[in-house]
Amino acid sequence: xxxxxxxxxxxxxxxxxxxxxxxxxxxxxxxxxxxxxxxxxxxxxxxxxxxxxxxxxxxxxxxxxxxxxxxxxxxxxxxxxxxxxxxxxxxxxxxxxxxxxxxxxxxxxxxx
Amino acid sequence: xxxxxxxxxxxxxxxxxxxxxxxxxxxxxxxxxxxxxxxxxxxxxxxxxxxxxxxxxxxxxxxxxxxxxxxxxxxxxxxxxxxxxxxxxxxxxxxxxxxxxxxxxxxxxxxxxxxx
Numbered sequence: 001x002x003x004x005x006x007x008x009x010x011x012x013x014x015x016x017x018x019x020x021x022x023x024x025x026x027x028x029x030x031x032x033x034x035x036x037x038x039x040x041x042x043x044x045x046x047x048x049x050x051x052x053x054x055x056x057x058x059x060x061x062x063x064x065x066x067x068x069x070x071x072x073x074x075x076x077x078x079x080x081x082x083x084x085x086x087x088x089x090x091x092x093x094x095x096x097x098x099x100x101x102x103x104x105x106x107x108x109x110x111x112x
Numbered sequence: 113x114x115x116x117x118x119x120x121x122x123x124x125x126x127x128x129x130x131x132x133x134x135x136x137x138x139x140x141x142x143x144x145x146x147x148x149x150x151x152x153x154x155x156x157x158x159x160x161x162x163x164x165x166x167x168x169x170x171x172x173x174x175x176x177x178x179x180x181x182x183x184x185x186x187x188x189x190x191x192x193x194x195x196x197x198x199x200x201x202x203x204x205x206x207x208x209x210x211x212x213x214x215x216x217x218x219x220x221x222x223x224x225x226x227x228x
Contacts, residue, residue: 032216034215036219041221041222041224042221042222043116043118043205043207043219043220043221043222044156044205044207044219045219046215049214049215089155089156093216097216098144098209098216098217099146099158099161099216100216100217102155102156103155104154104155105153105154105155107153
């Protein structure tokens with residue numbers, strides 16, 4: 001079945017540092033890929049997505065590129081802020097489906 | 113658009129009581145809703161999928177008699193934790209599928225359940 005493997009945390013960074021969170025997936029077809037963010041005590045918010053190979057999703061300074069050859073969807077941000085402290089989840093869904101498979105989540109803490 | 117409201121956000125109750133959590137789609141009709149459970153520092157575990165007007169489909173290992181799910185209308189699904197015990201303490205999150213949306217599910221803000 002489909003699965004998502006995500007870099008384990010926690011990750012602690014200083015403000016303005018570069019952030020990378022690795023995500024790889026296993027799927028039989030060509031899934032859509034997502035990054036969700038969860039702030040403390042809240043539900044999940046969609047951060048960005050990509051639906052086909054070589055697509056780049058971007059939002060709030062975060063980027064991730066759908067790499068079919070490496071089955072990866074790594075999340076990056078060039079200069080993090082304290083407000084980026086959260087848990088980040090990589091996820092996938094099969095085409096035409098609405099069920100999501102989540103990675104384990106990566107806790108990111110940004111210090112001033 | 114596509115806002116999902118979950119209520120209550122936090123509940124504390126005594127062991128043995130039943131607790132109901134509501135999940136509402138505020139500005140769209142949700143034919144399908146999902147219930148997740150999240151343990152501290154862990155990912156979301158899908159508990160069940162509910163479709164309006166029919167019985168919920170539970171994931172393997174989830175007790176359907178313990179976690180009662182009702183999806184009586186296109187905008188409301190409820191999860192009732194029956195005879196709750198401390199091991200049921202967790203963060204419960206609902207989500208809903210919205211047609212013509214750019215994402216597969218829209219999530220509520222979750223309910224923190226603490227059983228004493």
